[in-house]
Amino acid sequence: MEIFHRSFEENQEVLKQHLQNNRMTRFRTEYLALHYYDQAKLFEVFDEDERAKLYQYLSPSELANIFDQLESQDEHIESYFDEMSNPYAAAVLGEMYADNAVDVLNNIKDREKVNIYMHLMKSDSAREISQLINYLDDTAGSIMTTEFISVEANYTLKEAYQHLKSEAIQAETIYYVYVVDSEKRLVGVISLRDLIINDDNKLVSDVMNTRIISVQVNDNQEEVAKMVQDYDLLALPVVGFDRELLGIITVDDILDVMQEEADSDYSGLAAVNVSQEHETPLSASKSRLPWLITLLFLGMGTSSLISQYESLIESASVLSAFVTLITGTAGNAGTQSLAVAVRKITNKTEDDDFFKSLVFELLTGIITGVIVGVTIAIVAGIWQQNFPLGIVIGISMAAAIIVANLAGALIPKIMTRLGFDPAVASGPFISTLSDLTSVFIYFSIASTFIDLIIK
Amino acid sequence: MEIFHRSFEENQEVLKQHLQNNRMTRFRTEYLALHYYDQAKLFEVFDEDERAKLYQYLSPSELANIFDQLESQDEHIESYFDEMSNPYAAAVLGEMYADNAVDVLNNIKDREKVNIYMHLMKSDSAREISQLINYLDDTAGSIMTTEFISVEANYTLKEAYQHLKSEAIQAETIYYVYVVDSEKRLVGVISLRDLIINDDNKLVSDVMNTRIISVQVNDNQEEVAKMVQDYDLLALPVVGFDRELLGIITVDDILDVMQEEADSDYSGLAAVNVSQEHETPLSASKSRLPWLITLLFLGMGTSSLISQYESLIESASVLSAFVTLITGTAGNAGTQSLAVAVRKITNKTEDDDFFKSLVFELLTGIITGVIVGVTIAIVAGIWQQNFPLGIVIGISMAAAIIVANLAGALIPKIMTRLGFDPAVASGPFISTLSDLTSVFIYFSIASTFIDLIIK
Structure with a gap:
């Protein structure tokens, strides 16, 4: 059939014309010949008038096949049902697989509407759905279907x-x-x-x-x-x-x-919801700002700590050149350790030996910390022609990395124990937190050895 | 059967005893009654002597079912085959699903050994495998099987x-x-x-x-x-x-x-390979250090830039209190924008309108940058009782966020165009890079308005 050789854009154009010119039979023949997934993708690009025609042309069960594909992933799903007559909408929901219908119903904000649909639905569909609708999100019950043999x-x-x-x-x-x-x-x-x-x-x-x-x-x-x-x-x-x-x-x-789980872990590490599709920069900003502002205020802690050391910086302004290097590197090490810990928890490969994995990250932190510390001590010492300074930076770097590594392993475990998702905003959180500890370590050590640095 | 009510540890103990006491029939009955996945998990905890018995007790096709589960995920797989006689090993490979056998053969380092196995194998299995073995990693060909109807x-x-x-x-x-x-x-x-x-x-x-x-x-x-x-x-x-x-x-x-893909994206954002299981802190450090050291040297660029502004810091040491805040926040914004871009590319939801998504991130950067910038201008101004300083920090913050947002959107696209995986070490890379641009923006603006700040 020629329709299979058409691109998505060609199909879109031809089918929109069929709808606009009231060619019901041709629309049905060509549209319903496509895979449900492609029908769903096309449904999403029809406008309101075209959808109104489509609701007249397709039976509830034909539309249900399309909505089984859209499920709750389409944020407009509630408005689609609003466009239909209530009995038609109820019939579509009744013809969908019960687990998908539940997904849709759970996302409808107007609970009165849900009641109306449930009452208008065939009684066996309504029974199946009401059995499923009470299971908590993210449980086996919430994703199961009752249509088995x-x-x-x-x-x-x-x-x-x-x-x-x-x-x-x-x-x-x-x-x-x-x-x-x-x-x-x-x-x-x-x-x-x-x-x-x-x-x-x-x-x-x-x-x-x-x-x-x-x-x-x-x-x-x-x-x-x-x-x-x-x-x-x-x-x-x-x-x-x-x-x-x-x-x-x-x-x-x-x-x-x-x-979903991969998106949520990934989103957590970046403090942004990557599975949300944003249509405008304004809505994207709205979803990103809460984390940025929260972390900004957390970062203020580091600023106020640094300002405590103002006189130290005045006497040895060279110290400030290495602040971002130490905080940045410790943040990277902490992010590595945290990512490993989160992944162990979410993949349940975890043997849950709290003490053992803490010792593991402590030792890994010591090895990486010492190697990075020695490297930067030599480089900074030569560059600034000031080996006491190099040694102070090296020791601070090693200590900051060890602390960040431990924090990276600890934080997800503590969050899990407290009942939070360990993945949420974990990456920027550990970086911001390790800024604070790293600055503290660096300036404490530097102020102790300030006489050696200034020479 | 009682074996199903035993825990993994109980099964392990009982089956190990059967092997040690040469109870072949009982071992076969109880072991082979388990699901292949559980057989594989148990296989991994048997020691060398126990495995030697097992190779005598099980037929190549029974062992093949277990190896179909282990596939290439077990790093010891090459040594298991070394323990078997060559004809037995070849028979096991021949009985495995062709796609899995290819996975195993591709991971065997001793290519002479592979040749031996291929020669000893039944000719139809060898033909199937040699058809598959030439497909590139990560292509459809490399994961397909020829056993279809x-x-x-x-x-x-x-x-x-x-x-x-x-x-x-x-x-x-x-x-x-x-x-x-x-x-x-x-x-x-x-x-x-x-x-x-x-x-x-x-x-x-x-x-x-x-x-x-x-x-x-x-x-x-x-x-x-x-x-x-x-x-x-x-x-x-x-x-x-x-x-x-x-x-x-x-x-x-x-x-x-x-x-695999979720692990690789997640790993990239944290510059650590989360799918690698490390047995010792030393091997974990070995895999994490290359990125830490690379980023350390990249971070040296920021340090040397800051040291150019030493006299500026000497005249207004309060400036140094806000360096990590600006670099950290811009880094967070850049990570958000980068995560969204990487996910769009790897999920192919990308419409690949390069210019459009750049404008989108520019506008998102402007909105978030202005809001965060105004917030920190007010907070810093009040805190330091220095509104010119607050304004300098606010403007720098806004500019740094806008640049980081653009970089986050651009870098994955550039890496893809150059043929690299956009996900690799992307998170720490953008943070480190945005440290440099943020410091440059901050100190440029601050040195321009230095007279207002010092009062």
Whole structure:
């Protein structure tokens, strides 16, 4: 079909014209032939009038496929639903995968609207959604879907296959069939591969795998992602406290979780939200300023410390040439140590031996500190023709690096213990903090040996 | 089975005893009942003598399942193969998924050894591996497998299903059947779901999806990951220049790619490799020092610039109190702008309008710079009871932030144009660079208005 050879821009132009000229059949044929993802990308560039036509041309279930792609990533999603009639909007939500519909509903600020949608929805969809809507953000429950396929252990494989066939259109994934007992407790799993390669007349109980890898509904989504990654799964069952099967998490949702977590760690290290798309410099500034201003006031501490040493600087102004070098290098070392610590925590590779990893960073700080310190002592001594000054700078540098390294390892651990996300604004925070300690170390040592420096 | 109720440590102890007491049958029963991932984790804690027994107890294909999990992530993998007899090692490699075997072979330093393995291997495995081994790192070719299922368009669904059933054990994924023409060119795809829900007697050509989403063998793995994520695929076909089907990439490999890319971006921002596991502080220091020393010498530029202004500082030592505040804040702003730019480039959300995003960061820099500048002008003016000083600091701060913001947006783009990875050591690099520009701006402005400041 010619449409597949068109670029995004060509499709955009042609489909916009179909909408504007009320060519419903051609629009439907060409638009619906595209992959849902491409339909979604195009939906985002239609204007309000074009969307109004589109809502008339597409059935709720056709639109639901598009919204399953947009999910909550599109910040305009609430306004799209506002544009639709309430019954149509409710039908779209009801036709979406339950986990995605919950994402959307959780992002709608007008809670009255949510109530209206829930009342207008088909009762089975509404039930599924209301089961999911109460799970906390970032837990297994919040990303699971209830559209899975389950059978009991006394089915034959043939019966299980027939059941799978009848459910295949609705289910989010058909590649695992879960085996439950009469109390709906999870007792086994059969992959579609096992179903296909084994003899039809065997019983499910003969073939099923009882080494079930599952998660609890309240487990953190990062742990869930780690399990899917480690065990190479396409879907992971979610159970309640009595091992009852509540839902499944599919690998496509795990890809989103990994992206989200990677963005959030990365954002933290830079004190900026990189996953936010800003349309104007004003909105970008609004999101960046809080951290800049907070860190500015933290940095004022360093300024006021330096101003305590004004007379020292007056008597040896050469000292000021090395302030940024020492604070900068210690900040770099602290950032390295912090990044390693945050990553250990978020990747759960951490053996959580608090003392051991502190000793590790202390020793690493001593080694790097001494090497960098000796280097700068020699360079500064030769440059300024003042070896006592070089030695003061070298010792200060080594001490500042050791302290920054320890702080880098400690801060994320303390934040985690206090229940904060260790990744938030961690990079600039450690740099700003280590400015303070580095200046203190430098000027304390320098004022002790001031007579040697001035000569 | 009781083994599933044992913890990792309990399993470790029991299985080690089985090996030490030559209880082959019990070892095999209990060890092989575990998930491959758990088998691999246990394998890593066995010692050399225990591994020697294990090589006798397990068949090459049983060991291959374990090594498919270890892949190249285990740095000892080369030494494991050294412990085995060459024919056994070759058989293990031949039984592994071809993409994983290639990963292992690429990491073996002794190339003579690789030749030996390739000669001892079954010819069809050797052929598959030698097809893959030449693809460049980080390309689609380097992560694809050749174990896919393909049919021709004139098959009935029943025939296609029979073919799938016969190939199901070997293939890496059975959830897509690819349709090729007589020249092996990719013309369509059928999901197993489509195969199941459609009438058996239909032709493949009637049911197949011709909207094929595929990648070229030389495409970058990040782009591949983005496509799998966007289109929610379980596997993605890889084609050559004539659209001939060469292999497939499965979603489990994409999870690894995403982890790798996230680690590499995160590492870059902190100038440290967070995916490297270090056993000693010495090896950790070795990997961190190169960046620390490089940035130290870059930072010397700032020191030598400051020392040019020694007489200025002598006449107004209060100026030195604000150096770290201005350099630190500009560094934070530059890091924010850089993180956004790097993320846009690596996520390819970039519309690549060089000029547009430069203007965006310029405007964002002006807004944040003016607000932070006014804030610090007032605070410093009141604190030092010196409003001309406050104004000099405020203007310097604003200018330094604007320049750092622009540099943060520019540097990753320049690095990309020059063919470098924009993420490498980007955070500390921008901080260190912006120290230099900030000091220059600050002291230039301060020396111009020095008469007003001293009063």
